[in-house]
Amino acid sequence: xxxxxxxxxxxxxxxxxxxxxxxxxxxxxxxxxxxxxxxxxxxxxxxxxxxxxxxxxxxxxxxxxxxxxxxxxxxxxxxxxxxxxxxxxxxxxxxxxxxxxxxxxxxxxxxxxxxxxxxxxxxxxxxxxxxxxxxxxxxxxxxxxxxxxxxxxxxxxxxxxxxxxxxxxxxxxxxxxxxxxxxxxxxxxxxxxxxxxxxxxxxxxxxxxxxxxxxxxxxxxxxxxxxxxxxxxxxxxxxxxxxxxxxxxxxxxxxxxxxxxxxxxxxxxxxxxxxxxx
Amino acid sequence: xxxxxxxxxxxxxxxxxxxxxxxxxxxxxxxxxxxxxxxxxxxxxxxxxxxxxxxxxxxxxxxxxxxxxxxxxxxxxxxxxxxxxxxxxxxxxxxxxxxxxxxxxxxxxxxxxxxxxxxxxxxxxxxxxxxxxxxxxxxxxxxxxxxxxxxxxxxxxxxxxxxxxxxxxxxxxxxxxxxxxxxxxxxxxxxxxxxxxxxxxxxxxxxxxxxxxxxxxxxxxxxxxxxxxxxxxxxxxxxxxxxxxxxxxxxxxxxxxxxxxxxxxxxxxxxxxxxxxxxxxxxxxxxxxxxxxxxxxxxxxxxxxxxxxxxxxxxxxxxxxxxxxxxxxxxxxxxxxxxxxxxxxxxxxxxxxxxxxxxxxxxxxxxxxxxxxxxxxxxxxxxxxxxxxxx
Amino acid sequence: xxxxxxxxxxxxxxxxxxxxxxxxxxxxxxxxxxxxxxxxxxxxxxxxxxxxxxxxxxxxxxxxxxxxxxxxxxxxxxxxxxxxxxxxxxxxxxxxxxxxxxxxxxxxxxxxxxxxxxxxxxxxxxxxxxxxxxxxxxxxxxxxxxxxxxxxxxxxxxxxxxxxxxxxxxxxxxxxxxxxxxxxxxxxxxxxxxxxxxxxxxxxxxxxxxxxxxxxxxxxxxxxxxxxxxxxxxxxxxxxxxxxxxxxxxxxxxxxxxxxxxxxxxxxxxxxxxxxxxxxxxxxxxxxxxxxxxxxxxxxxxxxxxxxxx
Numbered sequence: 001x002x003x004x005x006x007x008x009x010x011x012x013x014x015x016x017x018x019x020x021x022x023x024x025x026x027x028x029x030x031x032x033x034x035x036x037x038x039x040x041x042x043x044x045x046x047x048x049x050x051x052x053x054x055x056x057x058x059x060x061x062x063x064x065x066x067x068x069x070x071x072x073x074x075x076x077x078x079x080x081x082x083x084x085x086x087x088x089x090x091x092x093x094x095x096x097x098x099x100x101x102x103x104x105x106x107x108x109x110x111x112x113x114x115x116x117x118x119x120x121x122x123x124x125x126x127x128x129x130x131x132x133x134x135x136x137x138x139x140x141x142x143x144x145x146x147x148x149x150x151x152x153x154x155x156x157x158x159x160x161x162x163x164x165x166x167x168x169x170x171x172x173x174x175x176x177x178x179x180x181x182x183x184x185x186x187x188x189x190x191x192x193x194x195x196x197x198x199x200x201x202x203x204x205x206x207x208x209x210x211x212x213x214x215x216x217x218x219x220x221x222x223x224x225x226x227x228x229x230x231x232x233x234x235x236x237x238x239x240x241x242x243x244x245x246x247x248x249x250x251x252x253x254x255x256x257x258x259x260x261x262x263x264x265x266x267x268x269x270x271x272x273x274x275x276x277x278x
Numbered sequence: 279x280x281x282x283x284x285x286x287x288x289x290x291x292x293x294x295x296x297x298x299x300x301x302x303x304x305x306x307x308x309x310x311x312x313x314x315x316x317x318x319x320x321x322x323x324x325x326x327x328x329x330x331x332x333x334x335x336x337x338x339x340x341x342x343x344x345x346x347x348x349x350x351x352x353x354x355x356x357x358x359x360x361x362x363x364x365x366x367x368x369x370x371x372x373x374x375x376x377x378x379x380x381x382x383x384x385x386x387x388x389x390x391x392x393x394x395x396x397x398x399x400x401x402x403x404x405x406x407x408x409x410x411x412x413x414x415x416x417x418x419x420x421x422x423x424x425x426x427x428x429x430x431x432x433x434x435x436x437x438x439x440x441x442x443x444x445x446x447x448x449x450x451x452x453x454x455x456x457x458x459x460x461x462x463x464x465x466x467x468x469x470x471x472x473x474x475x476x477x478x479x480x481x482x483x484x485x486x487x488x489x490x491x492x493x494x495x496x497x498x499x500x501x502x503x504x505x506x507x508x509x510x511x512x513x514x515x516x517x518x519x520x521x522x523x524x525x526x527x528x529x530x531x532x533x534x535x536x537x538x539x540x541x542x543x544x545x546x547x548x549x550x551x552x553x554x555x556x557x558x559x560x561x562x563x564x565x566x567x568x569x570x571x572x573x574x575x576x577x578x579x580x581x582x583x584x585x586x587x588x589x590x591x592x593x594x595x596x597x598x599x600x601x602x603x604x605x606x607x608x609x610x611x612x613x614x615x616x617x618x619x620x621x622x623x624x625x626x627x628x629x630x631x632x633x634x635x636x637x638x639x640x641x642x643x644x645x646x647x648x649x650x651x652x653x654x655x656x657x658x659x660x661x662x663x664x665x666x667x668x669x
Numbered sequence: 670x671x672x673x674x675x676x677x678x679x680x681x682x683x684x685x686x687x688x689x690x691x692x693x694x695x696x697x698x699x700x701x702x703x704x705x706x707x708x709x710x711x712x713x714x715x716x717x718x719x720x721x722x723x724x725x726x727x728x729x730x731x732x733x734x735x736x737x738x739x740x741x742x743x744x745x746x747x748x749x750x751x752x753x754x755x756x757x758x759x760x761x762x763x764x765x766x767x768x769x770x771x772x773x774x775x776x777x778x779x780x781x782x783x784x785x786x787x788x789x790x791x792x793x794x795x796x797x798x799x800x801x802x803x804x805x806x807x808x809x810x811x812x813x814x815x816x817x818x819x820x821x822x823x824x825x826x827x828x829x830x831x832x833x834x835x836x837x838x839x840x841x842x843x844x845x846x847x848x849x850x851x852x853x854x855x856x857x858x859x860x861x862x863x864x865x866x867x868x869x870x871x872x873x874x875x876x877x878x879x880x881x882x883x884x885x886x887x888x889x890x891x892x893x894x895x896x897x898x899x900x901x902x903x904x905x906x907x908x909x910x911x912x913x914x915x916x917x918x919x920x921x922x923x924x925x926x927x928x929x930x931x932x933x934x935x936x937x938x939x940x941x942x943x944x945x946x947x948x949x950x951x952x953x954x955x956x957x958x959x960x961x962x963x964x965x966x967x968x969x970x971x972x973x974x975x976x977x978x979x
Contacts (some may be wrong), residue, residue, distance in 0.1 A: 010783070012783065013779055013783055014783060014785065016779060017776075017779050017783065017786070017790050020776065020794070021789070021790055021793040021794065023791055024794050024796065024797065024851065024855070025793050025796070025855075026812070027795065027797075027805055027808040027809060027812060027851075028808075029817055030808060030811065030812060031808045034811060042817055043716070046822070047822050047823060047826070053883065060779055063866055073841065079706070090704050090707060091704065092704045093700035093701070093703075093704075094700055094701045094703070094704035094705075095852070096700060097696070097697040097700035097701045098701065101693050101694075101696060101697040101700070102690065102693060102694070102697075103693065103694035103697035104694065105698075105701075108835065109701055109705065111828050112705070112708050112712075112713070113708075115712070115713070115716075116712045118958075118961060118962060118965055119712055119716060119958070120913065120961070122913065122915075122934055122937070122957065123715075123716065123719060123954050123958050123961075124711065124715035124716060124717055125711060125941070125942075126715075126718075126722065126937075126947055126950055126951050126954060127714070127718035127719055127722065127951075128711070128715050128944065129716040129729075129731060129941070130718075130947060131727065135868055138921065146711070147711050147883070149707055149711070150704060150707035150708055150712070152708065155704060180693070180696040180700075181696070181699075184700070205798075205799060206817050209802055209803075209916075209920065211802075211803055211915070211916045212915055212916075212934070212938070214711055215919070215942075216936075216938075216942050221968075224802075226803075227802075227803035227804070227916070229803055230801075230803050230804055230807065231919075231920065232840055234807065234823060234920070236727065242811050242814075243808055244819070245921075246807075246808065246811065248804075249801075249804035249805070249807050249835060252728065252798050252801055252804050253801050253804045253805065256799055256800065256801060257796065259799075260795075260796070260799035261792070264788070264791075266794055267795075267799060268791065268795065268859055271821075272859055272860060272862075272863040277890055325874070327876075328874070328878055329877070329878075330874045330877060330878070348877050349877070349882065350874075350877035351877055351878075351879075351880045351881060351882040352882070353878075355878060356878065357875070357878045359677070359871045359874065359875060360871075361871045363869065363871035363874065363875035365872065365875075365890065365894070366877075366889065366894075366895070367894035367897065376876075376879045376880075376890070377878075377879040377880055380879050380880035380881055380882075380886070381880045382889075388889075442879070449862070452878075596822075601726060650931050
């Protein structure tokens, strides 16, 4: 196809896209800009994006002093990593068995998976909270991670992926003398990487951003995840110190946004794959 | 005034020239097969004729009408796609009706439900229904009309795609490898059917294929395209027996034509074993030419059984039994060249693998090509050779 | 092999096939066991418990509870807060789901048809999906601030008095909806883009040859029907995500002002985890689940009947 001529319609289309992109990016622009402004300048409510006096250092210092940012980010990383590892280690073998092995309970198991797909954490939170309270495991990594150690969505996604894998591959592995567990470890897992990456992106985005469950089981800064920490920071920041607040949001938003910008293609693929299969 | 006239069509993407100046004319009711290896530009040419792509230069005319800049929707051409391109959400009947509805109904009339309210559209719908039913009868797909493409076999989809293309009496019929997704048996059967349909409709047809058997068996004329050039356009017989270019000779024929490089001798003649050829136009001594001969014009006999001076000596390397014929590969002594011969099973019975044999090319069937690939006319230089061959 | 199996099944009590099947079945159980245990522990049991608790007056901190039958449910439907919360959630969903769907579709079509800057636009519109919503909600709070916020500052410059976006009870739900749309349109766009690239190019070529002259004709004949499955999926997921709105409400409004932004999950959260009325909140949860089930069933039925072509 030759380059399309620059028609009026095309100019209109591009204009629309650029305008929309500006609107969608505006919050980020203002976040960065405001995190560099002094309190007094913010209160003049000027629309200028470049601060009169650069106040970045002061705002970021404030953000770091009120709430332990490294602790928040570390908690986020630990919780997301633990959740992901458990989810993959438990879901992959289960999905393999459902996709490729014949056993009597497979149908029942599928029904469980379908039921699980329907039930969000919000529906099971109350009894889980009561149980965790009785077991005195509130305010711990265990409480944050345990309910998500099983991802029926993960099982479902891997199941779809494994079904598309040729049976001959598994038959060949059996003829080559591998045990069933050996097949999972040496044939299935290495070939499941695209699905695992897609699922990893989905899982990390979901749990890094989750507020509901951490809000319920954590009441202690030591175990706060990034969204919860930001909530504490807001509470501690009586009044409208937007400069420091924006600095804090910037710090907390940055890791995932940076990861997204670096691995955009994978992100979009991952979300699309998980999205369409879900 | 020809039914279709392509004048010097070129197409390039940046520096990459896909079509290098194609000129072609089709007469009314003619069936032309565009054949060539993949990547030769045949599909691009078809899409340019359809209006789906724009040629870089050149013009497309049909029935005296200038089409070059018209969008596909206004060209009144019909096309069958390799993937059939049936609309998966519509039934076979609705699929066939699309080209009629698009041209005859208003946009409101085409909308489901609302369409019934549009004035005057009801009668048109009825006529369309009639035409679809008639087409379905002609192609024996009446029982499929209510099925969606997803519920049909490959052969059935192919028929629906044909029906959709034929239903509106186009001024030109374009087919882009319409049979290549069918299995072998069905393909041979469908060939004959398409030819019959073409005869009945009498619409000039451009048929793209990479399958030489399809091209030779179906078309009135075959156009061989290689590397973006139209090398020859002629009847199937002519293009097979009398190729004007070495690439055409090599592309057509199964197994491939035998070819040997040779040099023009000091006397201006070309010698190949016992055969000597005299080019019609004088060639510089020492210049390279290519000699070619089809396997069916090569004989092979056991060497022990013949006189010592006969044919080209060699060794039978492999025999492939194909039922009605046997392909014998022979390595020629001293030349290291391989040669293929197509023999009848009876002739082949006398030969076995590893046996010393004599290769007997029919001298008058030998073709000479210049280094550029162009065909050179040549005639036999000596009669004695003939005798020794047949002796 | 065949004769072996035949004789085995006739005479031997434990045919060879069975031994293999049993071995496979044992492996399968080993592989699914962890998942089964966890599903039972973290999904099935809590689910049963929530239904059970919905019929009790259980409150955290009190040792005993008693059965109250449908009392909780009866109370629910005379509970002003809960009813307000239901209608707010419905209104929020009725705005966010269709707008983010159409916006996502529009963006996907625009980006698909434009050669320049594809990946930039995709990134720009998708960025909110990958951003921490609680953090970005905070940014929106600043943008929406009635006196120092850039939005109202901008409006003042052109002589308009901006509303109190998050502070006025007749405005707050719409403001939250704006954030919701901003956050989810990119997700829908990416799904639609994937749906668009999956449409075979040949169909557009066929449509052109068949006489679809304008872009609108081709959209109606090919694009829209071919996007059917994607659209249905996007509709369902948009509705479910909108029904699950919580983060922005918790961060920005706490349900206020005057319960004008009470939404389902926030109300459940308040009742269950702040007032600790677990029994009552469980009944609300059951209602919430029922809504999800109805939506899923609707999607499933439609998917089966209308838009599944293969």
